[in-house]
């Protein structure tokens with residue numbers, strides 16, 4: 001009935017240290033089977049009590065039919081099970097959202113806690129190096145809670161005393177793959193506790209059609225796509241500056257055009273002006289009519305346009321000085337968004353040093369002094385190295401689309417962003433899967449947010465021009 005215990009083998013072992021006469025003979029203490037059984041039973045009872053304590057409702061639901069069967073006979077117990085099952089099914093069919101919120105995700109979380117996380121916890125922690133094996137005992141981080149959303153598991157963990165967040169961020173790959181997920185993101189829940197986000201599937205795997213042009217006049221935040229958690233992606237442009245970095249074909253255009261699209265009603269109302277710099281002549285030229293004479297492509301024209309923006313900004317700052325510290329868009333003083341595609345053409349690859357310096361200086365002035373007086377810069381570039389864009393730190397909000405090298409992620413999003421799960425170098429180069437997907441790091445939050453911008457196609461841009469170009473820029477033409 002009882003298997004041979006390991007002690008039977010150990011009894012025969014004799015160990016010595018090399019080159020000495022010292023001989024160790026392990027002392028084997030035989031544990032009577034009854035002691036083992038008592039220990040095992042007491043553990044079982046303790047875990048049953050713990051389950052009852054932690055999940056009283058689930059236990060009541062499971063035990064109620066047993067109670068009814070014992071009191072009134074098995075037919076009534078079975079009937080109760082049938083009624084509960086039918087009610088649950090009807091609820092799931094008729095009110096899917098509320099069923100998932102109140103029952104579905106909790107059941108799934110419980111199942112994944114038992115089947116995925118608790119089952120694999122010890123091996124994953126030990127193999128990844130997050131647990132410690134000291135003198136025959138395993139010291140493991142504690143698995144506190146698992147909850148599920150529509151796309152990911154959120155796992156709350158208590159770190160071992162003395163562990164740092166970096167210990168975990170260095171091992172996100174081990175943890176992700178250990179629990180059967182593509183990636184793992186680490187966020188601090190509170191002192192000593194972390195929340196791990198492990199996606200079950202990629203909700204951003206399919207391209208999104210362009211967001212409809214809003215009916216209301218708004219200066220932002222502008223809806224331009226979807227976040228990983230299914231909520232709309234709103235990009236703030238008024239009161240900040242945004243830098244978008246991504247390799248060629250990563251979908252930078254969707255962010256530029258998505259933002260312009262969301263601002264169109266405000267442009268028509270005269271509350272927003274978009275000034276466009278398009279040194280490659282490929283991205284913004286299709287909607288050129290939307291920008292009127294605030295469009296430049298040749299480097300010299302770009303420098304002139306940027307300096308014009310600086311002088312409008314400084315004139316505004318002189319007027320505002322002493323009377324107001326923040327900007328509210330009006331038709332007299334609209335919000336000015338300077339959109340620059342492939343800014344490196346102007347700041348790094350431009351052979352004319354004089355032009356390069358003028359452009360870099362104007363961008364630096366706009367990004368350091370512009371936001372309080374209603375000027376924002378939104379710049380896109382392919383290569384985020386400092387030599388290419390030495391003012392990248394002047395942009396409070398940053399977006400990393402697909403990047404070629406892992407080191408580039410922290411160059412764009414700031415130190416530690418990749419460790420926190422911003423795997424921009426892992427985004428698929430296949431346009432349908434990865435174009436427009438990126439990680440945003442906003443000024444207000446250190447945790448990168450994964451999102452996908454909706455695709456604004458050439459036809460969408462033509463439609464925008466046809467609907468808005470004749471009226472967008474006329475009222476403000478005399479401003480320059």
Ligand SMILES: Nc1ncnc2c1ncn2[C@@H]1O[C@H](COP(=O)(O)OP(=O)(O)OP(=O)(O)O)[C@@H](O)[C@H]1O
Nearest residue numbers: 207248249250251252253254431435436453454455
């Ligand atoms: N949001 C998106 N969703 C799906 N596909 C997209 C999206 N954005 C772009 N694409 C696809 O990817 C291709 C490249 O996009 P886009 O030209 O915007 O990239 P880019 O980063 O601006 O590249 P480059 O720097 O070479 O101009 C597009 O032709 C389109 O097919």
